[in-house]
Amino acid sequence: MSALTDLFAALVGLMTPGMIFHAAWATLLGIVIGSLPGLTATMGVALMTTLTYSLDSTAAILVLICMYVGAIYGGSRSAILLNIPGTPASAATSLDGYPLAKEGRAGYAMGLATAGSMLGTLVGIVLLVMIAPPLAEAALNFGSFEFFWLAVFGVVISGQLTADSTPVKGYIAGILGLMVAMVGSEGIHAHVRFNFGLSDMNAGIGLIPAMVGAFGFAEVLNAMWGRAGILATAKDKSDRIIPELIDLWRYKVTIVRSGVIGTLVGIIPGVGEDIGAWASYVAARRTSKEADRFGKGSHEGLTAAETGNSAVVPGSLIPAITLAVPGSASSAVLIAALFIHGIRPGPLIMIEQPQFISSVAAMLILATLFMGFYGLTLTRAFVQVLRVPYAYLMPVVFVLCVIGTYALSQRIFDIWVMIAFGLVGFVLRQMKYPMAPLVLGIILGDLLDKSLRRGLTLSDGDLTPFFTRPVSLAFVVLIAVSILANFSFVRRKVSGLLRRKKEERDA
Amino acid sequence: MNMTLADRLTAIAFAALGLAMAVGGYTMDRLEIRRIHPASIPGLVPMILGVLLVICAIVLWREARAANAGDAAIFTDGSWTRLGLTAAATLIYAIVLVGWLPFIWSTGIFVFSFATIFSWPEGAGRGAQAKAIGGALLLAVATGWGTSLLFRDVFLVRLP
Numbered sequence: 001m002s003a004l005t006d007l008f009a010a011l012v013g014l015m016t017p018g019m020i021f022h023a024a025w026a027t028l029l030g031i032v033i034g035s036l037p038g039l040t041a042t043m044g045v046a047l048m049t050t051l052t053y054s055l056d057s058t059a060a061i062l063v064l065i066c067m068y069v070g071a072i073y074g075g076s077r078s079a080i081l082l083n084i085p086g087t088p089a090s091a092a093t094s095l096d097g098y099p100l101a102k103e104g105r106a107g108y109a110m111g112l113a114t115a116g117s118m119l120g121t122l123v124g125i126v127l128l129v130m131i132a133p134p135l136a137e138a139a140l141n142f143g144s145f146e147f148f149w150l151a152v153f154g155v156v157i158s159g160q161l162t163a164d165s166t167p168v169k170g171y172i173a174g175i176l177g178l179m180v181a182m183v184g185s186e187g188i189h190a191h192v193r194f195n196f197g198l199s200d201m202n203a204g205i206g207l208i209p210a211m212v213g214a215f216g217f218a219e220v221l222n223a224m225w226g227r228a229g230i231l232a233t234a235k236d237k238s239d240r241i242i243p244e245l246i247d248l249w250r251y252k253v254t255i256v257r258s259g260v261i262g263t264l265v266g267i268i269p270g271v272g273e274d275i276g277a278w279a280s281y282v283a284a285r286r287t288s289k290e291a292d293r294f295g296k297g298s299h300e301g302l303t304a305a306e307t308g309n310s311a312v313v314p315g316s317l318i319p320a321i322t323l324a325v326p327g328s329a330s331s332a333v334l335i336a337a338l339f340i341h342g343i344r345p346g347p348l349i350m351i352e353q354p355q356f357i358s359s360v361a362a363m364l365i366l367a368t369l370f371m372g373f374y375g376l377t378l379t380r381a382f383v384q385v386l387r388v389p390y391a392y393l394m395p396v397v398f399v400l401c402v403i404g405t406y407a408l409s410q411r412i413f414d415i416w417v418m419i420a421f422g423l424v425g426f427v428l429r430q431m432k433y434p435m436a437p438l439v440l441g442i443i444l445g446d447l448l449d450k451s452l453r454r455g456l457t458l459s460d461g462d463l464t465p466f467f468t469r470p471v472s473l474a475f476v477v478l479i480a481v482s483i484l485a486n487f488s489f490v491r492r493k494v495s496g497l498l499r500r501k502k503e504e505r506d507a
Numbered sequence: 508m509n510m511t512l513a514d515r516l517t518a519i520a521f522a523a524l525g526l527a528m529a530v531g532g533y534t535m536d537r538l539e540i541r542r543i544h545p546a547s548i549p550g551l552v553p554m555i556l557g558v559l560l561v562i563c564a565i566v567l568w569r570e571a572r573a574a575n576a577g578d579a580a581i582f583t584d585g586s587w588t589r590l591g592l593t594a595a596a597t598l599i600y601a602i603v604l605v606g607w608l609p610f611i612w613s614t615g616i617f618v619f620s621f622a623t624i625f626s627w628p629e630g631a632g633r634g635a636q637a638k639a640i641g642g643a644l645l646l647a648v649a650t651g652w653g654t655s656l657l658f659r660d661v662f663l664v665r666l667p
Contacts, residue, residue, distance in 0.1 A: 175525075175556055179553070182553050193549055224589045224593040399654055406667055415601050461545065
């Protein structure tokens with residue numbers, strides 16, 4: 001009950017003209033950015049972080065959250081109209097959204113996507129309010145040993161689940177991120193590592209320049225390298241845009257299930273919205289009575305994908321706020337932004353700023369309301385946005401990458417970092433290396449390094465506590481299982497064992 | 508280039524990087540003079556990461572060798588010309604122009620060049636070409652002036 005009261009109070013607190021104005025423009029900009037193929041939610045949040053330095057902390061966080069929610073939702077526009085997901089999160093949306101658009105029902109598909117996204121975010125918000133406070137309290141008991149394994153778990157699981165072809169590429173991306181975090185002054189003895197004689201590197205590689213490079217400049221290169229899509233249909237024959245309530249009621253189980261799956265995927269460190277959408281989509285297809293319609297314009301499939309990806313947003317904020325471990329790449333940028341604005345995410349958040357979780361939930365509700373409003377009223381206007389040519393869009397994006405990166409510390413060196421990460425990010429992406437573990441590695445590197453060395457100092461060099469404390473042991477088992485599951489001989493052995501057990505039982 | 512070859516080449520690069528990191532961690536100052544606990548030496552985690560990267564590189568090499576002959580080609584689904592022009596324009600702007608010319612000018616020149624190159628109507632009439640130049644000029648002025656105003660006067664940033 002107290003959580004609800006806090007949430008209501010936070011929502012009332014946000015109802016000032018200034019905050020409503022910020023939420024309105026940031027959500028709209030987020031939808032526009034998300035709807036443009038080549039501009040991702042992470043890029044939007046990273047660029048927006050550089051534009052919100054001068055705002056007060058509540059307004060800045062509201063803007064970033066609205067941008068995040070808007071961009072994840074906005075990706076559905078181009079997924080439906082162009083068959084090109086505006087952001088990777090909308091890849092599953094295009095499977096059923098595009099066929100609907102080709103049938104001339106793009107308006108209705110977008111309306112359904114809007115309703116799915118709104119409901120998904122709302123399910124995620126409920127779970128955020130329910131899960132985050134006890135998680136933060138439980139994390140108060142975490143010591144160096146647990147935080148070390150938490151960081152390892154984050155990088156391993158993110159590498160495992162985001163890799164396209166082979167998990168080893170995900171692990172490599174994670175290790176590269178951790179290596180980047182090793183550059184500069186370390187957190188225990190302030191010894192400067194791997195600065196190669198450059199004083200600019202003494203403070204380490206900044207997360208924001210790295211993220212803007214990997215998600216901004218790399219996307220510019222990617223967009224100019226690839227080919228643009230073709231609009232699905234010139235004429236929209238949808239008789240209505242607002243989804244029929246009967247449609248939504250029919251899929252109530254799908255909506256709740258996808259919302260829960262999306263939120264849980266969001267909680268897993270560094271996994272992100274695309275996996276949330278795919279997991280929800282696959283679960284919906286498996287249980288659907290109209291499974292054969294999936295991929296051919298199924299309303300249920302579209303709803304599941306959009307509910308799933310939107311629910312990841314609040315889900316990813318759960319570990320980000322309570323453990324300072326990002327649930328997605330965009331929430332990694334949010335963590336950096338929180339630090340910039342003087343908010344320290346982590347287990348102490350419930351002691352230092354007990355109202356913060358309610359404030360974030362209230363911000364998400366505000367963003368959801370604006371998302372619904374724009375989604376249902378500006379459906380046809382967004383088609384025009386998709387016609388902006390890359391020749392005009394990309395130079396402006398790159399200028400923002402450059403000046404945004406520079407503005408943080410006013411160092412030309414940060415621009416070079418951004419460029420380097422952009423070039424490396426582009427090449428790695430072409431070779432199917434996921435970017436999320438890289439980012440997670442950069443953000444978790446410091447925690448991993450300090451926790452391991454602090455833990456070893458506390459135990460006088462003894463490794464036993466890393467494996468015997470209950471939470472540590474649970475993490476070790478999870479990590480071992482996820483790594484071992486990659487090896488085919490382990491999978492063969494386990495399935496053979498299970499088959500033998502079944503045969504014995506049958507006999 | 509196909510993915511197998513690309514994976515093998517990167518496996519070698521990653522193995523070298525991992526080795527360098529491990530050696531760098533091993534030879535790093537152990538701060539004995541400050542009498543720190545030997546388990547908290549700054550080079551510990553870099554050493555571990557270096558070794559792990561070498562292991563991953565070996566696995567990557569083995570998986571590349573095991574890949575079948577029909578594996579996908581990479582760097583083939585786009586335009587090298589567009590990529591080269593984009594890389595050249597962005598790098599010249601970010602590395603040379605920014606810091607050398609006032610920000611408003613460097614940005615204006617970059618945006619104008621980029622937009623003109625990529626929106627140039629090849630083989631079209633003079634009218635279409637003039638329209639492309641006009642559009643690029645308008646965008647260049649708006650972006651250069653707009654970003655300068657925003658960052659200098661609103662965010663109080665000392666522009667490069």
